[in-house]
Amino acid sequence: QDVTLRIHHILPPVAPAHAKFMVPWSEKVTRESGGRLKFQIFPAMQLGGTPAQLVDQVKDGVVDIVWTLPGYTPGRFPLVEAFELPFIASRDAEATSKALWDYVQAHAKDEFKDYHPLGFHVHGPGVFHVVKRPITSVDDFKGLKFRAPTRLTNRMLGAFGATPVGMPVPQVPEALSKGTIDGAVVPYEVGPSLKLQELVKFHSETDPGEPAVYVATFIYAMNRAKYQSLPADLKKVLDDNSGLSLSAFIGKVFRESDEPGKALAVAQKNPINVIAKAEVQKMRQAAQPVIDGWVEEMKAKNVDGRALIKSAQDLIAKHGGK
Amino acid sequence: MTPPADPIGRLIDRAARGFALFGGVLLTAIAAISVVSILGRWLLGKPIQGDFELVQIACAGCVTCFLPWCQMRRGHVLVDFFTNRLPPRTRLWFDAAGTLAIAAVAGLVAWRTGAGLLAVKAAGETSMILGMPIWWGYVPMAPAFALLALAACHGAAMDAIGATRR
Amino acid sequence: MSGIELGGLYFAGMLALLALRVPIGIAMALTGMVGFVTLAGWAPLLNQLKLVAYARYSNYDLSVVPLFLLMGNFASRGGLSAALFAAANAAIGHVRGGIAMAAIGACAGFGAICGSSLATAATMGQVALPELRRYNYAPQLAAGALAAGGTLGILIPPSIVLAIYAILTEQNIAKLFTAALVPGVIATLGYMAAIGIYVRVYPGTGPAGPRADRAARRRTGRAVLPVAAIFVVMIGGMYGGVFSATEGAAVGTVATGILAAFKGMRWKDFVDCVLSTAEAAGMIFLILLGADLLNSFLALSQLPVELANWVKGSGLPPMLVLTAIVLIYVLLGCVMDSLSMILLTIPIFFPVVMGLEFWGLRGSEKAIWFGMIALMVVEIGLITPPVGMNVYIISSLARDIPMAVAFRGVVPFLMSDAVRVFLVVTFPALSLTLVRWLN
Ligand code: NA
């Protein structure tokens, strides 16, 4: 029989995640299933709820598939956070995404036992987008009000001496244009949707030989019961289009999406600088307490955080990430 | 709209008033948190960390706690222009049914929000910056919806016996 | 069954519930829930219900609604609204309809500090409705003016709807806000003109008072200074980047509360303010919960998507496509709220419009121009029956004004809206000149 699966996610349909990953993926699955698996994609939270509730929506079967960030619900998926710590992930989103999939299989499967994960991935390296001045050293953060995307980047910016300001994403463009905040840290790929390149004046990357400042992790997951209810042949079609290969594919989409985002910043004639290696080292030193704090948190859960970080780094290296 | 005359009605009215005032406390807290955070950010470069999370959690509790009071004052608005010409007693029968519908929906939402509280608590979900448990935000909601259901039941009974005073 | 058929059927069911005096929020909730069960099943509905109330009520943007309601209560209690309208009366009370025009002006001023139409309608309704009645304005005119005036909350920047449009279409929010200024001023003037014409056609609905002398003007003018000071602080703070539009609600509430305390508000008055806020906020938020459930069902039914896809595939000439889009928004606006309409349809309409030829507009200019049109037409939905949120708010604030009277009062303002939509569609320069000039 024909099955229609509803996909719910946060971003507008112009976003690369919708146009270059979910749409092509769903079309491919439909094709390979001989038209028996169909999809309805609901972007921009059209079906209601908050972004943080997506994980419950898919767990409870309100929708069939969601694409979201585990980081929206701190406390639920503590182990994947190892990838979101400062300077852990590589700059190559594809390699890090493959490593993330392997990492979850090895260490964090239990966290996602209520779901049928189709893929895990990360976005490209975080970039500092600032209105007032370029970031050339860790001292440049002093006195800047920064919007941070995740729990751990919030702490990291605080460790750099910036003032982290929490606010929902839709408020960021207005806050930047009015000067309520001085900057935001996100990858280039997010730039176009917020028109960041027009709202800020400077973009600061980190030395290409160093790991990414931060990345966020993402999950693409299906309702467990819905997956199990499918006939074997349809399950196989889905299996062929999930796992390590899908994670790698999404990571590649995100890596490639950084380029047009950066091109817009270049076209805007915004100065783009690279924070030198020596300065990045200072930033890493400043951010060390964030990592240590996370390890302490894990210890309270009887988890060896250092070993997890080591495993994450090893897996990233194994998949060719630097 | 005057307070109910019967003892049960007065009791529900008192409870609804208490919830509304608690909502007022939360609303005052929202205003104070925002203003202190703005001043801190502007003058000292030190906002209240997680201010908008606090606002979100408080807002959920605040507006839910307002619902029963609104019901006791018959503030939940309905479309009257199709039934304006009906005799008042007949209109009250319709109102009894409509108010019972409030009770049904509010009771359902109270039950489900309670289940939501347990689910979110079991998941151990916290807020992004402060690490506050999210289920705290659900705590006032289930009782407030339950009280709304109770208030609506009482209102429907008053409508049915024709004792509603408007 | 197609989404349109299903949506139409359930919509008829909702109308029946509304006609049978089921409270509006509950009628929407029941329709949404039954629809949800039809399309997704019982278990998904019950699970959806676990989270929906918290999702709706913990919304950061909506926190401005109770805050501004409290601020409006402080303003009434502290005599600030009376002072404001005494000054308006002294200034233009001798003009027929003058005070209603002043109320529109006040809505526009409030719209400049508030990004939400509901909050604008609720606050201004609370502040201005008793005053308009005191100056013997006809119920339909008072209610119509304030319901329509409430839409200025979104039409004049800042604006939540425009912020979401910006993100959906990757446009510059600062430019969109700039572009919205001229249409916002036209809306304000258009509503004032509607009042001017209405009071001439129906004499006695907006009576002219005696002309005030210079001393009275000066006296009432001075009494307004504290209100003006709060307004200046809010505008300055928002445009100076000290606080966001959402945070501004807290600033305004605290400032007005302090002022009201100086003007003699005591603990008992404060409690009354809270209870009155609770009544109005409870009314609004029960409807918002129902609207949420209804919108989830409509999204699931794909009705808006089917309508939008029909336009996309219609092959009509550009201006007819735009007309169809406008009509669809007016139609959807009868039952949906503006933000949901934007979320569900802009992803489809936007690329269609960008692919067509309009007045030789290119790229971001076309996006801005279409944004202005979409903004205006989704706002019309707030004052059209049967689901017209602003009208509900006004008629619940004035229990003696029947809802039918309020809906009738909106008609002249709808005409004004129609004229404005025509102007903004026909003359893109109205939306674009300011943006071009500032670049
Ligand atoms: Na506004």
Ligand code: NA
């Ligand atoms: Na409407």
